Amino acid sequence: MTYQVLARKWRPKNFSELVGQTHVMQALSNALEQQRVHHAYLFTGTRGVGKTTIARIFSKALNCEQGPSAHPCGQCSACLAIDQGRFVDLIEVDAASRTKVEDTREILDNVQYAPTQGRFKVYLIDEVHMLSKSSFNALLKTLEEPPPHVKFLLATTEPHKLPITVLSRCLQFNLLRLTTVQLEQHLAMILTAEALAFEPGGLALIAKAADGSARDALSLLDQAIAYCAGNITQAAVQTMLGLVSPQQVQAVLTTLQSGQSPALKALLLDLAATGVDYMALLNQLLASFHQLAQTQFLGEALDSGDLTSAQLQEWSAAIDPARLQVWYQIGLRAQQDIRLAPDVRMGFEMMLMRMFAFKPSDGSSRPAISNSAASVTNAPSIDTVMSSNPVATQPPLVPAAAEASAPVQQHQVRETPPSLELDAFPALKARVARVQKRQNASPELNSESVTTVQEQQPAVPEPTIPELVPPPLAEPAPTEVASIEPMLTESSIEQTAAAGVGLPVADLDSWIAMIDQLQPTGMALALAQQACWVKREEQAWWLALDSMQLQANNEVAWQNLQKLVWEKISPDITLHKLSEPLTGLTPAQAMKDQKQQQEQLWMEALEQSTVLANIEAQLGMTRLHNSLKVSY
Incomplete structure (x- = not known):
């Protein structure tokens, strides 16, 4: 049984089938139509965004029997040979496995010969940043002045590793990550063509997990088809990706909105009993905060997530925007603090209790800082000094329980002389x-502390020196x-x-x-x-x-x-x-x-x-x- 994976089966064969990257397609199409084709192109971008695919389509456009044209026919012998990987004038080089200078020289030895089958001899060097320094040096001269029938197409995910001398000899195109919407539409088109059932929510999760990579999205789609037995549902995709269910995220939001300690206790016990992935829950919770903030300030959420449109409208109206920003800030800090906590569960629970304990204030009060035994008596705390600033960049955090307590006692500036510095x-x-x-008293000098040199005199018995009473030392200015x-x-x-x-x-x-x-x-x-x-x-x-x-x-x-x-x-x-x-x-x-x-x-x-x-x-x-x- 021969099965071709979706990433290879649905690889674009012309510019019109590409997803995104319109800025690259427009530049290459115009160059082909105007017959202003450069001799060296460099395609950069993250994995799975179409670098090698665009290079192959461009090679097909250069060698099509109906061209050169921005719209290769796909039916001639050159187009079919390139699609099948047997076109002799398209030399694909994996720089990751051929890094030595001898390999580069062996390739360049054939540059001078005319193409055998097509119009141009195209060298497609993938992962070009893996070449050695000597290989780059050997490539420079040919890359700068190649024969008229030679074109170089370079692809890399790390352009910063290329020598500046190579970058200056190429036209550079940076391929962008695909948006979640673009990936969802592309996956839906493929599943429709494959006659497979799917839920849009499941495709949204796959597109989000792909992180802008079309190849990653298709690989995850292959995995989802196998896991779901041909019927892709949102719940099954969540389980496959190890994500937290939206119900748990919604339960956390409901508990935070209620502000009730018994509800928080029940939530913590439930999360511990289910063995939830706390880091995944934290990330999805922050994404929900982002959705709510977008709804509050923009009127709608620009990204899909765990909350429905009705839930977004309901919670965005019920939650104070300043309090939501405080929760988001505490959640971001928790991503750092959890790594320092004894375990992940403890760090996550402390984060939720902080969200309960702190709330935004108008700046009239601030969280009290406890004075330890090492604190200075009668010295103002740092928050007392900072609170004097009339302009606050953002609402400070105040313990919610402190509102019902007595007002914070301000430290008084001492009026005594500065004898207790x-x-x-x-x-x-x-x-x-x-x-x-010692400076106030007369320094008592010991004769041993003074290094002296005895003058050369004839040997005589050591004289007896009467005891000297040192006169008072004149005090310097x-x-x-x-x-x-x-x-x-x-x-x-x-x-x-x-x-x-x-x-x-x-x-x-x-x-x-x-x-x-x-x-x-x-x-x-x-x-x-x-x-x-x-x-x-x-x-x-x-x-x-x-x-x-x-x-x-x-x-x-x-x-x-x-x-x-x-x-x-x-x-x-x-x-x-x-x-x-x-x-x-x-x-x-x-x-x-x-x-x-x-x-x-x-x-x-x-x-x-x-x-x-x-x-x-x-x-x-x-x-x-x-x-x-x-x-x-």
């Missing part, structure tokens, strides 16, 4: 305190040293609040305070200390990293820092990297500058010390230049 780096502050304490300790005083908080969300943040103290609130460790701490807080918005923060961190590209540290922001600040804030050069100090650079300035002060004090001068005079020794070192 926010300690962003306790270790740094302790070190600076020790330095300041006060020098203002930049401190990197974060000082969240009343004025700085007001300035931060007045800046508003979305404006550039160039305050080093604010970023240091935020690092202390996040409490990162390890690589995440190193990443935060090497970053500048460039810009912040309600749901996005932009960090500029130094060159070393950009080269390291430590995604683990970045993800850990992102998790801390979600846990301790807000689950709606996403961190973004900026590749621009740093324009301000990072906390690490500020710490380094602080240390260098303190060391410079000590060095100047030691250079002016009379104690060192007395020691050198009494011992008759000379101190080496730059031999003093300060450590603390």
Whole structure:
């Protein structure tokens, strides 16, 4: 028994049978009609959209005995030979299996000979991006100036892998993905011709699963015919593709609309009992949200899905548009969070509970952020600062249960002197305190810390040096040293609040305070200390990293820092990297500058010390230049 698959049986044999790709057909037809045929064509696009098919039809149009014509007859010996794959002047090359330069040279050795059977000798090189660099180099000269009787037709799914020298020698045509409607109509035409029964809903599912590929759609149609025994139904196609039934999607929407906890509990138990594919359910739920949003704003859904027209009209009128957008946003975030959850079921259930817990607000209140033990006393939370922005880019999320509770207590700005500053780096502050304490007191120098060179003198008994009482060290002129300790005083908080969300943040103290609130460790701490807080918005923060961190590209540290922001600040804030050069100090650079300035002060004090001068005079020794070192 010989059976020809639908993808081969229904392969188009002329331009009129092609589905879509009108921009390519028009260009090729005009070139044939006007006798302005280029010597090299490159067809690009995803799999199964017609690259090889168009190349064969074009070859048939060039060699048809009634042509060259945009409408090959399909009856002459050349057309029949091309359809049957035995036309000697159509040389099809699979570049994926013939990648060596020797294979390319063997093919090009016959270019100079005239065609045997047709008008043109056509070289159809499929998956041309698989050729080696040497093969491309061997092809360049012939591709640029081939004989008049030679045409090159190249096809590839990855044009970015082709050398620019090859691209510049070809006319390029990018074949588009087919729309769902085009695929549905094409499948319906084939099933009608094959005298097979079908439901339009089943064809819609196949067309959607094909993702714009006609060959994939026909392969799935072959599978559906075998699975459904010749009667293609929507339910059978859903089972074959492993999709979730529309009833389950509708049950989730009904539960979300009701807002009742008992209904949510019953839904979760039912989903767990049926063993549903949670990721497939999430994807179909997001598609339903998209349909509802289209109905709300456009009047109708442009895409088919799990909801009927009546259901779309009913739910689009019953569900608040802002609440629908919140659900969609939570669903998109869940696609990332589910991968981090202990299991898929837990992540999906948490997503549904978030949809129950959060609702859009007018901006007067925001979800409360719990203060952990590491939170700073009397310091305003990040949401308190951000809520001062009068312009909101989108409605914030507020727990629904918080409406009936008491109003959120706002943090008051302290009026006491800034003696209880926010300690962003306790270790740094302790070190600076020790330095300041030692700076205020007279430094006691040990003779062992001074490197000296004894002058060459005759050997004499070691003299007894009377105990020296060092005179008081003259205090150097006060020098203002930049401190990197974060000082969240009343004025700085007001300035931060007045800046508003979305404006550039160039305050080093604010970023240091935020690092202390996040409490990162390890690589995440190193990443935060090497970053500048460039810009912040309600749901996005932009960090500029130094060159070393950009080269390291430590995604683990970045993800850990992102998790801390979600846990301790807000689950709606996403961190973004900026590749621009740093324009301000990072906390690490500020710490380094602080240390260098303190060391410079000590060095100047030691250079002016009379104690060192007395020691050198009494011992008759000379101190080496730059031999003093300060450590603390």
